[in-house]
Amino acid sequence: MGVFMPAEYTTFVELYDTFMFWSIVVGAIVFAWMLYAVLRFRPGMVDESKLEKLEPGVFPKERDDFKLEMAWFVIPAILIGYLCILSWNSLYEDWGNSPSDEEAFVVEAIATQWNWEFKYTEPIIVEESSDGLLYPVNIGVSDGRIAISAGSAQINLTVKWSNEPASGEFNITDGEGHVDTIIDLQEILEITVKDEEGNVVHEYTRYAAGTGESSQVYVPCGKQIKFKMTSERVGDADAVLHAFFLPEWAVKEDVVPNLETMLYFTPQETGTYDVVCAEYCGMKHAYMTAKITVVPSNICRGDA
Ligand SMILES: [Cu+2]
Incomplete structure (x- = not known):
């Protein structure tokens, strides 16, 4: 659109x-x-x-x-x-008819002067292969192992992973590889797969519940997404009114100190869209933006 x-x-x-x-x-x-x-x-x-x-x-x-x-x-x-x-x-x-927390994918959004911070309440996996990659890269993670298969038997790849405070590296030879290690599934897990020339062929990030970042939020495609929002003080910057506005889905809701407000919608196309503040909140109001990325899920995979 x-x-x-x-x-x-x-x-x-x-x-x-x-x-x-x-x-x-x-x-x-x-x-x-x-x-x-x-x-x-x-x-x-x-x-x-x-x-x-x-x-x-x-x-x-x-x-x-x-x-x-x-x-x-x-x-x-x-x-x-x-x-x-x-x-x-x-x-x-x-x-x-707002969805309950159980029905929806819930993200907490915290507005400050002048930043959006996001926290997941359930894990989300964000994964992408580089454009035109000729073989599939499949990553399986459990709390004791990272296993990767890369389809074709000819492929040798190196894998870097980090899961604070641990991190490591291992190789994939003949299209298969794994490492047995304790993975803390309460922390962010990042995996980068590189080919023999050192090019990144696949990136994987698993955000655990309670983790998140500012200015960027990921949500699954095809699910009802529910944002629970509040405004907080940081340092000397007061908690003030903001408004969470997602032009792509035409939804907007005020974010208020000492109050939890919410907003929900169902994305049906993957992609990255704007988040803006739509309530004047001080000097850098105009710069209070973020990105929302809709990632493929088992119910909705690709671009429209
Ligand atoms: Cu604002």
């Missing part, structure tokens, strides 16, 4: 299109009538002697027209009623 429009599949796109259509219809009628009136009744076009002598503040009863008055009351009322129902449905769909 374009730069200024949310993704096609969000409920707000239909809402926007319908409102835009009727705004144009009403706008065209109003401006056409205005233009006609301006030209038709400009000075010199009307015979002043034939003008009715209307008295300011007194309704000219003899010109009463019940049918006309009903028409300009009923027609706009129907249109406005229709737009109200339409907005209510979209609002209900996006704000009325």
Whole structure:
């Protein structure tokens, strides 16, 4: 979708299109009538002697027209009623039936002056092979082993891993390799696979619950994502109002000190999108941005 429009599949796109259509219809009628009136009744076009002598503040009863008055009351009322129902449905769909923490992939977002920090409440794996890689790289992790297979039997690769405070390196020969080591699944695990020329062919990061980073958040594709947000003080910088705004899904919610607010949506395309602050929060408000990356999951794999 374009730069200024949310993704096609969000409920707000239909809402926007319908409102835009009727705004144009009403706008065209109003401006056409205005233009006609301006030209038709400009000075010199009307015979002043034939003008009715209307008295300011007194309704000219003899010109009463019940049918006309009903028409300009009923027609706009129907249109406005229709737009109200339409907005209510979209609002209900996006704000009325929030998922429970069990149903959704929950991320905690902490706003400070002027930064977004994110913490996962369940693990997420972010994995990517370099473009055009001719063999698949499969990584299996348990708390006692990292095992990697790289399809073809001819391939020799080196693997670097880090899992604070431990780290290490091992080789993959003939497409298979593993290391037996204690992995702390409460910490971030990073694995980088390089080929014989030293080029990175595959990167893997597993964020454990409680881990995270600032300015970048990963969410799985096809799942309901729920952000739980609050505003905090850092050093001398007060906890102030912010607003978490995701233009791609047209969702926005205030972030308030001493209060937990939330926002949810379901991404259906992988990719990296903007996070911005939409509530003026001080000098560097405009720079309070972050990136949200939708990573493939078992229910939604690729780009649309
Ligand atoms: Cu702000």
